[in-house]
Each structure stands twice: as C-alpha cells, then as structure tokens.
Amino acid sequence: MSTRTGPRTGPGPRDRLLDAAQRLTYQQGVGVGVDALLKEANVARRSLYEHFGGKDGLVAEVLRRSADEDEAAYVRTMGAAGDDPRERLLAVFDELGRIIAAPDFRGCRYLAADLALADPEHPGRAVTRAYRERVTGLFEDELVRLGHPRPARAATQLLVLVDGALAVGATRPDADPADAARELAEGILSEV
Template identity: 40%
Template sequence: MTRTTDPAPPRDRLLRAAAELFHREGIATTGVERLCQVAGVSKRTMYQLFETKDALVAESLAACGPAVVAAHLPDGTSGLDPRERILAVFAHLDELSGSPEFRGCPFLNTVVELRDPDHPASVVARSYKQRLTDFFAEQARLAGAPDPATLARQLTIVYDGSTSRAVTQGAGLDGLAVLTAGALLDAHLRTG
C-alpha cells in the first residue's frame, strides 16, 4: 500500500502528479505504477477515480489548464496597450525557454504525443490553445488590426513554433519570439 503525507484527496494528488509527470516525462513513458507512487495512491484507487489512464490524462490537462494559461497571459491590470500585451506573452516565452526545466507547451506536447485529434486530452488541449488565439484576436482587434482573426492565428503559429524550436534546440530563444511577433504585428498594424 502506498502512503503519503500529503493531506489532499487522492483525486487531487493524482491530477497534480499526472500533470507534472506527463509534461516532464511524457504520457507514454509515465506508467500507472509510477504515477500512483508519486501521487501516493494505489492503482486500485486510481482506477476507482478514473476509468482509464486516458481519462486521467484529459482531466489532469483540464485541471492544470487555467493556471498554465494565466501564467502566460498578462492580467487585465498590467497597464499595457494591446500590442504590448501580445508581446508580453512572447517575452514570457523567451524568458521561460532559457530555463533547463523548460519542456514546452503542455497542450502542444499532449496533442503531438497522442497524435489522435479525437482523444479526450487532445480536445482539452485544443480548447486551451484556442484561448491563446482568442486572446491574440481580442488584443489585435483593440490595436486596430484590419484582420484580427488572421493575425491571431499567425501569432499562435509563431508561439507554437517558438516553443517547438526551444525544445528541439534545447536552448533559449534569446528574444527571437518577441522579435518575430513584433515584426508580424508591425506588418499587420501598418496596413490597418
């Protein structure tokens, strides 16, 4: 029997452990046994709480999603104009990418690893990625972009590409994400 000193309910411990392990080590390489050990629960308890590992993957991503999104977007009290709010997202990514612990975007990683657009976790991941695109679209609209929806999708591509590059290279972006997003914003806002 697994024991833990964490007073949180087993479900919460499993969701936290799953979010951490799946992002750090990958979904396929994180076995149920390891997950249960880290969470301090038995396999029996896990399967009583979650029908399958896939269900746990989806629920853990949904549970950690709001905090991930909030950490990457400037809050409404930042005092930044719309262009600066967009660039703040990329500056944060530039900063994170220089850390040896940087593992990329948990939503993008999940979809890439699962390679199944209909998997429940892929659906959750897409919904959170859409929140980023919606944020970009709203800020682009406020900045006066002539086609905020297209600009938002382009900015999301820059974000995802920057994330992938940092993980692939194992090195920080050194300002490249901000520079690229800024050039894209300037091109769109000049034509407005």
C-alpha cells in the same frame, strides 16, 4: 458516523494523482506508465479508476488543469504589461523567454500531448484544441483593440509563433527562440 476529530491534512488521492500526473507527464510525456503515476501519487490503482475512469481520463484532466493555469498566466502576463495591446502581446514573448530559460523547461505540454496521442478522439485532444482556441481568442481580443486589419488571422499567426518558440526552446534553447518569435510578432503587429 466518522470518528475523525480534526480536519483532514494533506491532499486526497484525487489531488495526489493530479499533482503527480501533472509533474510526470510534463517531465516524461503522456506515455508515462500507470504504475509510475500510482507510485508517485502514493495511491491504489482503484483510485485512478474511481476518480478518472482510467489513464485517459487522468491525462485529459491534467491537460485541463494545466490549460486553466497557463491561460491564467497569459492573462497575468498581458495584464502586467499595461493597457497598450501591442505591449500586452509582446509581453507574451518576453515571458516565453523566461520560461524557456528555466532549468526545468521541457517544451510545450500541449504540443507534446498532441504528438503522443495518436487517437484523434482521445479526450486529451479536445482539451488541447480548446486551450489553443482560448489563447487565440485572447490574442484576437488584443488585436481587435489594436485595430489590426485581420485580427483572427494575426492571432493564429501569433499562436504559431508561440508554439514554434516553445518547440525550438525544448530542442535548441541557445537559438533564443522567444526573441526570434518576438521579432516576427512585431512584424505582424506592424500591419496596423
């Protein structure tokens, strides 16, 4: 029987770990140390193992949570652009320009994770693959609606442009990579 009389305030250890790991793995990469994660989350080491089985499980869950948030952001961005599939797809590149211009932009979380996670069987790699497949599917749906002759191939090309814009945005933001990627995307969309 609990002696607690009021509702619990603040996030529990699991959520604090996720929040801290989501922040630190984006700022410092997935190689950030366990001790730094535990300190940032203000939790005991035991919480990491109880909730995630270890750091690999935490990293995979952070990537999963981020992927869900980012996929929802793609849907919102395209939805705000109206009903025209061409405009919906181009809006993605306009939004990338805003994201890259943000002072805390550090590049693509998924590309960085894939490069850092050398083991192809790491659970985080499956999450990044699934995320890219879902985003490609969003693009392909729009390309089908547009009547593109090669929607699957064009969706893959658009994702390459997104990945490239995010990578260049992290290393050379003055190159205006989102605008360059948008221009290339316009060429892909003009095949209709």
